[in-house]
Amino acid sequence: MRTVKSPPHEAFAVHPVPAPPPAGDRRRRRLADQVRAYGFLVGGLICFALFSWYPAIRAVVIAFQKYTPGTEPEWVGTANFTRVWHDPEFTAAWRNTLTFTLLALLIGFAIPFVMALVLNELRHAKAFFRVVVYLPVMIPPVVSALLWKWFYDPGAGLANEALRFLHLPTSNWSNGADTALISLVIVATWANMGGTVLIYLAALQSIPGELYEAAELDGTNLLQRIRHVTIPQTRFVILMLMLLQIIATMQVFTEPFVITGGGPENATVTVLYLIYKYAFLYNDLGGACALSVMLLVLLGAFSAVYLRLTRSGEEDFA
Numbered sequence: 001m002r003t004v005k006s007p008p009h010e011a012f013a014v015h016p017v018p019a020p021p022p023a024g025d026r027r028r029r030r031l032a033d034q035v036r037a038y039g040f041l042v043g044g045l046i047c048f049a050l051f052s053w054y055p056a057i058r059a060v061v062i063a064f065q066k067y068t069p070g071t072e073p074e075w076v077g078t079a080n081f082t083r084v085w086h087d088p089e090f091t092a093a094w095r096n097t098l099t100f101t102l103l104a105l106l107i108g109f110a111i112p113f114v115m116a117l118v119l120n121e122l123r124h125a126k127a128f129f130r131v132v133v134y135l136p137v138m139i140p141p142v143v144s145a146l147l148w149k150w151f152y153d154p155g156a157g158l159a160n161e162a163l164r165f166l167h168l169p170t171s172n173w174s175n176g177a178d179t180a181l182i183s184l185v186i187v188a189t190w191a192n193m194g195g196t197v198l199i200y201l202a203a204l205q206s207i208p209g210e211l212y213e214a215a216e217l218d219g220t221n222l223l224q225r226i227r228h229v230t231i232p233q234t235r236f237v238i239l240m241l242m243l244l245q246i247i248a249t250m251q252v253f254t255e256p257f258v259i260t261g262g263g264p265e266n267a268t269v270t271v272l273y274l275i276y277k278y279a280f281l282y283n284d285l286g287g288a289c290a291l292s293v294m295l296l297v298l299l300g301a302f303s304a305v306y307l308r309l310t311r312s313g314e315e316d317f318a
Contacts, residue, residue, distance in 0.1 A: 056296075059289040059292050059293065060289070060293055062285055062286055062289040063080055063081070063286065063289035063290040063292070063293045064076065064077055064078070064080065064286075065080075065286055066079070066080075066286050067285050067286050068283055068284070068285060069283075069285070076286070080286040080287050080289070080290035081290045081293075081294070083287060083290075084278075084287050084290050084291050084294075087274075089266060089269055089274055089277075090274070090291075092266045092269050093269045093270055093271045093273070093274040094271060096181060096266075096267065096268060096269055096270050097250055097252070097270045097271045097272075099181060100181055100184065100185060100188075100249055100252055100270065101246055101249040101250055103181065103182060103185045104185050104188060104189065104245065104249040105242070105245065105246070105249075107185055107186070107189055108185065108188065108189035108192075108193060108245070109241075109242060109245060111189060111193060112193040112196040112197045112200060113200055113238070115133060115193070115197050116197045116200030116201045116204060117200075117204070117226065117230070119133070119197070119201060120201060120204045120205065130197075130198065130201070133193075133194050133197050133198075134194035134195070134197070134198060135194065136190055136191050136192075136193075136194055137191070137192065137194035137195050138194075139191070141191065141254045142254065142258055144187070144190075144191045145187065145191075145254055145255055145257075145258035145259050146258060148174075148187045148190075148255075148259060149174065149258065149259045152173035152174040152175070152183055152259070153173075154170070154171075154172050154173060154175050157173070159171070159173060160173075174259050174260050174268075175260075175264060176264070177264050177265050177267040178267075180260055180263070180264060180267045180268050181267060181268055183259075184252070184255040184256060184259060184260065184268060187255050187259065188249070188252060188255055192248070196241055196245075199237065199241065200234065200237065200241075203233075203234040203237040204230065204234065206233075207229070207230065207233045207234070211229050211233070212225060212229060215228065215229050239310045243303065243306055243307070243310075246302070246306075247299055247303065250271070250295070250298075250299060251271075251272050251295070252270050252272065253270065253272040253273055253276065255268075256268040256269065256270050256273050257273055257276065262277075271291065271295050272295075274291060275288045275291050275292055275295075276288075278291060
């Protein structure tokens with residue numbers, strides 16, 4: 001059978017390029033894309049408005065009202081703020097909250113960074129250890145607090161059993177006025193550091209290896225490389241996580257609510273726990289909202305000052 005070959009000019013024929021769509025079609029397509037984008041945006045804005053912005057604005061209004069569910073609100077001005085201010089638990093709640101935040105910074109801020117450094121240096125089983133570190137975050141907070149409540153039990157709790165096995169003195173842990181707050185700090189650090197460790201790991205792995213190689217050629221040791229290479233390269237992440245941790249620890253609630261119930265002797269009553277007591281135990285929504293507004297103003301002012309100072313520091317560092 002003879003094969004018929006196509007002429008050379010047909011094999012290399014140039015096909016016509018399709019003409020671009022008219023300008024009107026392009027405008028309609030762009031408009032349709034914008035409508036879809038704004039449609040998704042409006043849905044998100046509606047969710048934020050209903051479940052975040054409206055409750056926040058409503059809480060500010062109720063803070064200036066005498067209001068209990070089922071009754072007509074009565075405008076009382078700053079009376080709620082004055083009453084909350086003179087509450088004996090008010091001072092204890094703020095003192096405990098600030099102490100908790102300070103202890104969380106001293107204990108819980110450095111540990112995730114050190115663990116991230118260790119995990120970053122591992123050569124084997126990286127995925128396994130990352131899962132182990134992140135596992136506490138996947139446990140529901142209430143379940144985690146209940147486990148630690150059993151762990152801290154002064155009688156048959158695992159903590160004191162371990163101390164007895166080692167022939168060491170036992171402790172009251174969360175049942176002692178002097179040790180309750182630090183016990184809750186340990187719980188919060190264990191439960192929340194997994195996400196922080198992963199963020200630090202991502203920041204560490206983005207550091208160019210050439211910087212470490214140059215530092216090694218200069219004869220630096222491990223601590224010097226961490227000080228002069230690792231910390232400057234992750235400075236922005238460290239500052240942002242410090243801000244987020246301060247805001248989160250100032251709003252601590254689950255641990256004192258589940259483990260200690262604010263006790264013993266109001267040693268673990270925090271601002272959020274006092275807000276809960278005003279709203280659900282005292283049935284005083286005006287006082288609860290007044291205390292919430294105080295916390296909101298304090299955290300907002302602190303965040304603004306912190307961001308201003310860190311931005312100035314970043315400019316000087318650059």
